[in-house]
Amino acid sequence: MLAARCAWRCLGVLLATNVCVNVGLAGVLSQADLKKVEDLRPMFAGLMGDLVQTAKRSDITAVDADCVKSTMQNLVEISQELSSYEYLITIEKELTNVGENDPTRDVVRFAIDQSTSILASQRKKIAQLPDQCTRSALALTKSQQALQVVDTTAGILGSIRSRL
Numbered sequence: 001m002l003a004a005r006c007a008w009r010c011l012g013v014l015l016a017t018n019v020c021v022n023v024g025l026a027g028v029l030s031q032a033d034l035k036k037v038e039d040l041r042p043m044f045a046g047l048m049g050d051l052v053q054t055a056k057r058s059d060i061t062a063v064d065a066d067c068v069k070s071t072m073q074n075l076v077e078i079s080q081e082l083s084s085y086e087y088l089i090t091i092e093k094e095l096t097n098v099g100e101n102d103p104t105r106d107v108v109r110f111a112i113d114q115s116t117s118i119l120a121s122q123r124k125k126i127a128q129l130p131d132q133c134t135r136s137a138l139a140l141t142k143s144q145q146a147l148q149v150v151d152t153t154a155g156i157l158g159s160i161r162s163r164l
Contacts, residue, residue: 036156040149047149048075051142063132067139071146074126078150081118085111105164112161119154123147 054060055068126146133139 036152036159040153040156043152044149047145048072050145051075054138054142060138061136064136064138067129067133067136068142070130070133071126071139071142074122075146075149077125078118078122081122082115085114085118109161109164112157112164116154116157116161119150119157123150123154126150 051068051072055065055072057065060068126143129139129143133143
């Protein structure tokens, strides 16, 4: 439960990005982008719930459970690291009439750049499974699901960044 709660904050960063960019810079995001960001929350929550349930199953090996827990821990680390940039991203939502050269845009760009960097480094960690995990179809599948969520998240942040 703690892992799911911590990881949930990661999506708070993304939703905050959506709110602040959409409010502060009206017209920057398309409706399709808004939908993509909104779809991240249930996707992420579903993955964390699935990982928690999988780790608790009595019919999996201890190695599989450890591998799944390792994937969960990586997602929690992502969440914790991204939370440090949430404030920088969300400060803009309090502002209106942010102009093209407003320094606040630079702050949001910085936060998005740092978040993207965190996602990239953590992606490498998730992709580098220990040997015992690479031999497990279950662990490999769960790792691939986590990588897909990380890649989707990074893609959406990249899309937002390109419009700032």
